[in-house]
Amino acid sequence: MYLQTIEVPEGTVLDSLEQISAIHDILGDKDAAVAAFKLALAEVRKINLQEKPILGIKHYYFLGIFSVNRLGDPVQAKELLETAYIVAKRMPDFPWHSVAVDLSDVKYVMKDRDGAAAQLNALLQETNVDDEITIKVLYKLARIHSEMANKSKALEIYERLVEKVRTSEKSVLPEPLVAHRVGKLYLLTGNLSKASHFLKLAQSDETDPELKSQVGVALTAVKAQAGERQEALKGVEELVLITENSITKDTVPIGELKTDLGEILLILGEYNRATEEFQKVTDPTVINLHKP
Amino acid sequence: MKALEQAQSTNDYASQINILYMLGTHRAKDGSKQGAEEALEVTDCWRENETATDFDPCIIQVYNQAFRLAKMSGSEMEGPVEVEIALLNFSLGNQNEAMDRFESGLRKYLIDPQRAKNLNPKILLQFFLMLNECYYNLKAFQRGIDYLLDYMSRLNTVGAGQGMFPNLILSVGEMCFLSAQYEACVEHLEGSAGIVNELSPDMRWLYYNYLGWAYVRQKKFKEALPILLKFVEVAKVR
Numbered sequence: 001m002y003l004q005t006i007e008v009p010e011g012t013v014l015d016s017l018e019q020i021s022a023i024h025d026i027l028g029d030k031d032a033a034v035a036a037f038k039l040a041l042a043e044v045r046k047i048n049l050q051e052k053p054i055l056g057i058k059h060y061y062f063l064g065i066f067s068v069n070r071l072g073d074p075v076q077a078k079e080l081l082e083t084a085y086i087v088a089k090r091m092p093d094f095p096w097h098s099v100a101v102d103l104s105d106v107k108y109v110m111k112d113r114d115g116a117a118a119q120l121n122a123l124l125q126e127t128n129v130d131d132e133i134t135i136k137v138l139y140k141l142a143r144i145h146s147e148m149a150n151k152s153k154a155l156e157i158y159e160r161l162v163e164k165v166r167t168s169e170k171s172v173l174p175e176p177l178v179a180h181r182v183g184k185l186y187l188l189t190g191n192l193s194k195a196s197h198f199l200k201l202a203q204s205d206e207t208d209p210e211l212k213s214q215v216g217v218a219l220t221a222v223k224a225q226a227g228e229r230q231e232a233l234k235g236v237e238e239l240v241l242i243t244e245n246s247i248t249k250d251t252v253p254i255g256e257l258k259t260d261l262g263e264i265l266l267i268l269g270e271y272n273r274a275t276e277e278f279q280k281v282t283d284p285t286v287i288n289l290h291k292p
Numbered sequence: 293m294k295a296l297e298q299a300q301s302t303n304d305y306a307s308q309i310n311i312l313y314m315l316g317t318h319r320a321k322d323g324s325k326q327g328a329e330e331a332l333e334v335t336d337c338w339r340e341n342e343t344a345t346d347f348d349p350c351i352i353q354v355y356n357q358a359f360r361l362a363k364m365s366g367s368e369m370e371g372p373v374e375v376e377i378a379l380l381n382f383s384l385g386n387q388n389e390a391m392d393r394f395e396s397g398l399r400k401y402l403i404d405p406q407r408a409k410n411l412n413p414k415i416l417l418q419f420f421l422m423l424n425e426c427y428y429n430l431k432a433f434q435r436g437i438d439y440l441l442d443y444m445s446r447l448n449t450v451g452a453g454q455g456m457f458p459n460l461i462l463s464v465g466e467m468c469f470l471s472a473q474y475e476a477c478v479e480h481l482e483g484s485a486g487i488v489n490e491l492s493p494d495m496r497w498l499y500y501n502y503l504g505w506a507y508v509r510q511k512k513f514k515e516a517l518p519i520l521l522k523f524v525e526v527a528k529v530r
Contacts, residue, residue, distance in 0.1 A: 008497055008527045016504065016520045016527075023513040023520070039524075 371400030
């Protein structure tokens, strides 16, 4: 209860402007969302970051994430997140690591892969980084190196990631998923023994049919490339069975599976069967050719 | 002191209560040395070299004595004396005791409808301000909501204190919000048509703030939007 004039606490108007912008966005009124966002932006700049750093971080961070995720404006997001990051980093004991990860995400969205990688690498140099953050950082960094065709660096980081996921109590990423990625990357580089090692690690997940089929395809491809013809053909038959069972169940993306099978059959010199599999990719009776 | 002795000798409870009440109030409110000493003497609390803070339990004894007499004699002073006990407990940080005493004392203000109509809403609201602080500090939100709603219903029955309704409803809405009863918050704030206009302009932003965010918490964004816009408008022009 209040009997006298009480001041509107700092940040209350900003909270509402942010919410108004979000509601306009939810209701599909982009222009109004941007207009409210601009008002919020003007309001956030009034915060004295020396005196109210926590309030500043909260709102610069929120508006940064909002502008990239909702308004599709990574340039604005970068500027806001950078401010949040700088203020957060100079505060003792403040959990600034996640702000740094988000800032690297924005740089990545802006195609600034070097900037994103530098941000992530700096985090890896820090001590006392939470396992959850470290796993995210390694994953994102490996992906960036992989996209930059820096496969050996990507593999090095992926291996660190697999180890981290395996030993960490926090399961941010399932180990089989990461192992599958590493295995596939080794397959692409032609290191078949390493590929086989990691793909077998990925086989431990029995719960995800899509991953199971993808791991099956990759392992069959390893066998085909290693010249283990009989083993590879056996793998192909099992995968064909999976695709037939999955056609009406929508458990695995049949189109991708058939394409992969076709490629394996090509390696094995089974050209006619490979053609058949490729043709099935465009079969109109197969409803779940590609998962959304 | 002679007046008290005289009143005691003639079993004049009303005078005794008034004298004790005044003695206690004099000490509690003004910090007057003479008033304090007299009050302490009455309750045999006097000790040499006492600090001012140490007097307070003695003042409570003065009020308790007045309260007992008021209760025994059915005096209309029972409510005001109990509220004084609540105030003293509040200032001593005994929030639970203060909450009980405020609730009980304030209800007694309304026993006599005629007297209730003569109450000064501003003074009553000051008591409610402290009572609400007890609810907030003790996180006794549901108890606060129930009490305030019950009190408003009693005010309605005696036809008094209507001017306090906007503040009391705002408090109910606030406590509903703080206890995550967002639907009830909206119900009370929206249900009391026009209260926002009866609130002082400086407090309207609170009404819109709680109402708007109660809608947001319920994901009723269409309803929230105009209220939040109104909040920004009101808050920014202050």
